[in-house]
Amino acid sequence: MHNPLAVCSFLLLLPLSPSNAQQPLNRSLDLAIVEIQNTLNTFSIAVDTHNFTLLSDVFTPDATANFDDSHGELAGLVSISAVLQTGLEGLRSWHALSTQVVAFSGPREARTTSYLQGTFFGQGNLTGQIFTTYGRVGVEDYAEDAGSHGNLTRDLGKDHSASFIYVGGEISCDPGPGIEHIYEGPYYSYYNWPQRLETDDQESVQSAYDLLDDIISTEGPFDGILGFSHGATLAFAFLVQHARKHPYEPPPVRCAVFVCAMPPFRLGGNDEWIYDQAFLEPGALAIPSVHVVGKSDFVLEHSLKLYAVCDAARARLVVHGKGHEIPGDKENVALMALAVRELAHRAMFG
Numbered sequence: 001m002h003n004p005l006a007v008c009s010f011l012l013l014l015p016l017s018p019s020n021a022q023q024p025l026n027r028s029l030d031l032a033i034v035e036i037q038n039t040l041n042t043f044s045i046a047v048d049t050h051n052f053t054l055l056s057d058v059f060t061p062d063a064t065a066n067f068d069d070s071h072g073e074l075a076g077l078v079s080i081s082a083v084l085q086t087g088l089e090g091l092r093s094w095h096a097l098s099t100q101v102v103a104f105s106g107p108r109e110a111r112t113t114s115y116l117q118g119t120f121f122g123q124g125n126l127t128g129q130i131f132t133t134y135g136r137v138g139v140e141d142y143a144e145d146a147g148s149h150g151n152l153t154r155d156l157g158k159d160h161s162a163s164f165i166y167v168g169g170e171i172s173c174d175p176g177p178g179i180e181h182i183y184e185g186p187y188y189s190y191y192n193w194p195q196r197l198e199t200d201d202q203e204s205v206q207s208a209y210d211l212l213d214d215i216i217s218t219e220g221p222f223d224g225i226l227g228f229s230h231g232a233t234l235a236f237a238f239l240v241q242h243a244r245k246h247p248y249e250p251p252p253v254r255c256a257v258f259v260c261a262m263p264p265f266r267l268g269g270n271d272e273w274i275y276d277q278a279f280l281e282p283g284a285l286a287i288p289s290v291h292v293v294g295k296s297d298f299v300l301e302h303s304l305k306l307y308a309v310c311d312a313a314r315a316r317l318v319v320h321g322k323g324h325e326i327p328g329d330k331e332n333v334a335l336m337a338l339a340v341r342e343l344a345h346r347a348m349f350g
């Protein structure tokens with residue numbers, strides 16, 4: 001049970017559907033919301049029918065719960081179930097969930113807040129009396145394989161440093177170079193990717209900018225944007241073109257995290273990378289940023305190029321020993337999380 005409010009809210013741009021996230025976001029989102037609602041509703045059914053075996057469909061074995069001050073924080077499904085069984089003995093009740101918000105922080109991660117009203121009907125010498133309780137329930141729902149970014153976003157969520165709203169690509173594409181060894185398909189991109197010198201893909205790029213504008217205006221404001229690979233390239237390009245187009249408006253977000261990023265580029269006739277120089281003017285990015293680069297990443301030199309064009313006073317570099325991925329191991333997660341916390345602090349408090 002968690003407070004969904006976080007210090008810094010990020011848009012999360014991950015172009016690849018992590019392995020086992022079989023469904024494209026446009027379809028699975030609805031299904032996922034229904035699944036989450038069913039899970040929450042099962043709680044009501046379990047306590048009202050006194051079928052406590054159902055609780056294992058609601059809580060993970062290591063779940064924690066805090067029902068009231070007298071019991072404090074309950075650790076584990078076994079103690080949650082025991083307290084409910086004892087507390088509900090001989091009671092007839094009717095629990096209803098109402099107001100509900102489901103926020104996705106990854107393709108397979110969501111956080112919900114619901115209001116709960118429980119009505120208890122007195123028995124024995126209390127027959128005819130009705131007691132009501134009110135509460136707010138929060139559920140964090142992680143599918144088993146949240147992708148390697150899951151450890152980072154979880155770490156930042158733990159102390160409410162940051163929350164993430166996942167934005168998936170909508171265009172089916174081939175896996176990028178090296179990607180098929182890391183993630184199973186299907187693969188999605190935000191715009192036709194990679195772009196080639198000889199084709200004009202501006203319309204597809206513009207629709208990706210529009211997608212971000214749309215999400216920011218309907219679900220925002222957001223404090224930051226975190227992009228990986230092609231998602232980081234989009235995040236960078238989106239911010240730079242926004243500043244050009246709206247020079248007198250504040251930037252759409254206050255900070256950015258680029259993981260394994262490449263500057264906007266096109267492939268030439270021999271598949272060589274040709275940077276879009278319009279994006280590489282010094283000072284193109286005017287907000288604080290963190291650049292996470294991988295020592296063994298095949299795009300390392302490109303990630304460093306992007307870092308080099310960002311304002312040195314505002315850009316921080318984090319180097320990990322891995323390849324083209326968001327590392328999930330403890331040491332690198334700690335390194336990245338520290339940089340993002342510090343970034344959030346700089347962005348929010350100057």
Ligand SMILES: *[C@@H]1O[C@H](CO)[C@@H](O)[C@H](O)[C@H]1NC(C)=O
Pocket residue numbers: 024026027170171172
């Ligand atoms: C989801 O998006 C993809 C790519 O845009 C499209 O091919 C697919 O039909 C969509 N699925 C549904 C159920 O709308």
Ligand SMILES: *[C@@H]1O[C@H](CO)[C@@H](O)[C@H](O)[C@H]1NC(C)=O
Pocket residue numbers: 051053054
């Ligand atoms: C509890 O719910 C489960 C799952 O729906 C069901 O199989 C079981 O029979 C129920 N137990 C009782 C005692 O109703």
Ligand SMILES: *[C@@H]1O[C@H](CO)[C@@H](O)[C@H](O)[C@H]1NC(C)=O
Pocket residue numbers: 124125126
């Ligand atoms: C009501 O019943 C409970 C147990 O069934 C008993 O402990 C309590 O003293 C009773 N209260 C009154 C007011 O009779």
Ligand SMILES: *[C@@H]1O[C@H](CO)[C@@H](O)[C@H](O)[C@H]1NC(C)=O
Pocket residue numbers: 147148151327328329330
């Ligand atoms: C995430 O962290 C857990 C616990 O430390 C670890 O077992 C798991 O391998 C990590 N995931 C990745 C993708 O590194």
